[in-house]
Amino acid sequence: MRTLFTVFVKEIIDNFRDRRTLASALIMGPLFGPMLFAFVINLSIERSLDDLDRILELPVIGAEHAPNLIRFLRSHNIEVIDGPADRAAAIAAVTLGGQDVVMIVPEEFGQQLADAIPAKIELISDQANTQAERDARRVRSALTGYSQELATLRLVARGVNPLVLRPINVDEIDVSTPSGRSAILLGMMSYFFIFALLMGGMYLAIDTTAGERERGSLEPLLSLPVTRDQLMLGKIAATCVFMAVSLLLSLCSFFVALKFMPLEQLGMTPNFGPDVVVAAFFVLVPFTLLGASLMTLVALFTKSYKEAQTWLSIVLIAPTLPILIVSILTLRPQLEFMFVPSLSQHLLLVDMIKNEPVNMLHVVISVASTLALGAVLTWICARLYRREGLLG
Amino acid sequence: MIAVKDIHKSFGKVRAVRGVSFGAPDGKITGLLGPNGAGKSTTLRVLYTVLKPDQGSATIDGSDVVSDSLAARKRIGALPHGAGLYPHLTARENIAYYARLCGLDKQAIDERVADIIDLLEIGDFSDRRTKGFSHGQRTKVALARALVHNPQNVILDEPSNGLDVMATRSLRELILKLRNAGRCVLFSSHVMQEVAALCDDIIIIANGKVAIDDSVEGIRNRTGCDDLEDAFVRAIEMVEAG
Numbered sequence A: 001m002r003t004l005f006t007v008f009v010k011e012i013i014d015n016f017r018d019r020r021t022l023a024s025a026l027i028m029g030p031l032f033g034p035m036l037f038a039f040v041i042n043l044s045i046e047r048s049l050d051d052l053d054r055i056l057e058l059p060v061i062g063a064e065h066a067p068n069l070i071r072f073l074r075s076h077n078i079e080v081i082d083g084p085a086d087r088a089a090a091i092a093a094v095t096l097g098g099q100d101v102v103m104i105v106p107e108e109f110g111q112q113l114a115d116a117i118p119a120k121i122e123l124i125s126d127q128a129n130t131q132a133e134r135d136a137r138r139v140r141s142a143l144t145g146y147s148q149e150l151a152t153l154r155l156v157a158r159g160v161n162p163l164v165l166r167p168i169n170v171d172e173i174d175v176s177t178p179s180g181r182s183a184i185l186l187g188m189m190s191y192f193f194i195f196a197l198l199m200g201g202m203y204l205a206i207d208t209t210a211g212e213r214e215r216g217s218l219e220p221l222l223s224l225p226v227t228r229d230q231l232m233l234g235k236i237a238a239t240c241v242f243m244a245v246s247l248l249l250s251l252c253s254f255f256v257a258l259k260f261m262p263l264e265q266l267g268m269t270p271n272f273g274p275d276v277v278v279a280a281f282f283v284l285v286p287f288t289l290l291g292a293s294l295m296t297l298v299a300l301f302t303k304s305y306k307e308a309q310t311w312l313s314i315v316l317i318a319p320t321l322p323i324l325i326v327s328i329l330t331l332r333p334q335l336e337f338m339f340v341p342s343l344s345q346h347l348l349l350v351d352m353i354k355n356e357p358v359n360m361l362h363v364v365i366s367v368a369s370t371l372a373l374g375a376v377l378t379w380i381c382a383r384l385y386r387r388e389g390l391l392g
Numbered sequence B: 001m002i003a004v005k006d007i008h009k010s011f012g013k014v015r016a017v018r019g020v021s022f023g024a025p026d027g028k029i030t031g032l033l034g035p036n037g038a039g040k041s042t043t044l045r046v047l048y049t050v051l052k053p054d055q056g057s058a059t060i061d062g063s064d065v066v067s068d069s070l071a072a073r074k075r076i077g078a079l080p081h082g083a084g085l086y087p088h089l090t091a092r093e094n095i096a097y098y099a100r101l102c103g104l105d106k107q108a109i110d111e112r113v114a115d116i117i118d119l120l121e122i123g124d125f126s127d128r129r130t131k132g133f134s135h136g137q138r139t140k141v142a143l144a145r146a147l148v149h150n151p152q153n154v155i156l157d158e159p160s161n162g163l164d165v166m167a168t169r170s171l172r173e174l175i176l177k178l179r180n181a182g183r184c185v186l187f188s189s190h191v192m193q194e195v196a197a198l199c200d201d202i203i204i205i206a207n208g209k210v211a212i213d214d215s216v217e218g219i220r221n222r223t224g225c226d227d228l229e230d231a232f233v234r235a236i237e238m239v240e241a242g
Helices: A002-016 A019-053 A067-075 A087-096 A109-114 A130-157 A178-186 A189-215 A218-222 A228-259 A274-284 A287-301 A305-317 A320-329 A343-353 A360-385 B040-047 B069-074 B091-101 B106-119 B135-147 B165-180 B192-198 B216-223 B228-240
Strands: A056-061 A078-082 A101-104 A122-125 B002-011 B014-024 B029-033 B055-060 B076-079 B153-157 B184-189 B201-206 B209-214
Touching (some): A002 A228, A087 A122, A101 A130, A189 A218, A189 A274, A189 A287, A218 A228, A218 B135, A228 A274, A228 A287, A274 A360, A287 A305, B002 B040, B014 B201, B029 B192, B040 B076, B040 B153, B040 B184, B069 B076, B135 B165, B165 B184, B201 B216
Parallel strands (some): A056 A101, B153 B184
Antiparallel strands (some): B002 B014, B201 B209
16 A cells, blocks of 8 residues: 555656646646537537628629519528529539529410429529528528518418418427536537546546656666556556546636626536536546546557657547537437446536436436446456556 | 675577676675676666566675575665766755765764765766766766675676776775675676786676686686786687687
8 A cells, every 4th residue: 555655656746746647637628629629619509690681792684683582582682693604614613612502484484483383593502502592592592582472472462361271380498407408519618628637637547557667767767666557557546637637627627717708698508616526526427437447448559659649649539539420310328328438428418418307316326437437447447556567 | 795696697689697696795896797788787686686587596795686686685786887966956866865875873874874975086077966976976876876885795887987097096995894804795897907907706708608617817817818818818718709
């Protein structure tokens, strides 16, 4: 126990003096998440705000055949400009990305309208291009509006009540709360916390294994009258502490950052007060043992500091996998998921942010299974540390 | 006291050590001499228990290095080849870390660390972080670290490698002091003059086997060479000839 503590204290002091370890634990991990997050949120707010006010310039071929339609579009913030020479040129321009969307009004448009047969209009766009598709959608919805307006007028002219065209009136009632809507976007917060946590211990995990071997300090250490298990446990304990500190800082920096984000404009009010920060810390902190032992385990197999760095960057991404799969399949929290580390923490955190009651059984299973897996990996690390091949 | 009995060690297809036996008594300096790749380091690494022999056994003051390695480690202070320090700790902290790991209590640690810093004359830079230390400074700190718990047996792997004249001299004096204090000192080298000037017993190793194990005089007589360097070459030729 004394050996374990000695190793622990030494690793803490040693790494606390290492600028790279400190930067990744105290700055890089905790600040990366909130900064990226603020960037994404501000971008999406800007987009949603400027979209409808922005005047869309729509190149049209044959505008002279539909003067009323053009007037209607203009009243919907769509400014018509001269289009390409002909249909072939328009298709080429859209394909190559020169134009986002081009409308073609055929010569016979006016005549078809007068004859009350469906008048043809062509809209050329690239549906795989999301930015262009937004513009196309605006044009399409304006056209639908114009079409409906004409239909209503025609019915009125024939003495028919236009309401016959609306046999059903759908009224949608949205029960999602502002906190609930936040969860969709804020769901990615949980990964930032896990990322910050792992980042905090990454250089320590490398330094205590591959780094120590590369420096040549491992061999004299192993010739001391101590058991290797104690050395390994002391190192993993120190890594855990760095990870926990990094996690705590990351939670706090998010707490502060959220105050400065205009989330209300997106209809979100995340439930992320001081009490949630504390609760989130206790839900996430068992992950440190798993993270520390996993990183140490991977680093034990590597031959050099550089190699360890490469492999551990992959470990940084690994916890996203379960979160990603569940997010894509939009699965609801279930008991079984609580046995999967990173996923269970993510789901519990989402519940908290949504301000929904957290199932205590789920918390217990999440904590217990994460700690158990961490203990198994720690045991494997200790076993590997006894090997002779360790010295490389 | 160190006793080595017929140890063998292979790394894959490379047979680094094939049947080395010798003894290193207390109060004597025993030198392990041999060309590069002869198996000196591997033998020493088995003795300070970071490698397990494939065959044969070795004891430190009667404790087996495999079955009772913890007890064996308590009795040795080892300076591995190219031993590294922790660059963010000061020299004193590096030494104190080892003292603590060796189980010394707090008061003893301070005393022993101060003593060993005096003994090795490293007081000038003992409170500086070891990052940027010269090779000689690093070696001295590593040596202080290995000796901090006052071990009965001292194993040094090429300790004088890369040291300047002054540092080599003080290392030699230190080794003699240890011998006079009744310690068992075992060190490896490929520098003839050093071994000749210092050692009571010389073990010449070549190709993973012991070529000759004798005093300086004995080696001169047995090889028929007056010059130790000639004797060394002759001994190695004898081994290679089978």
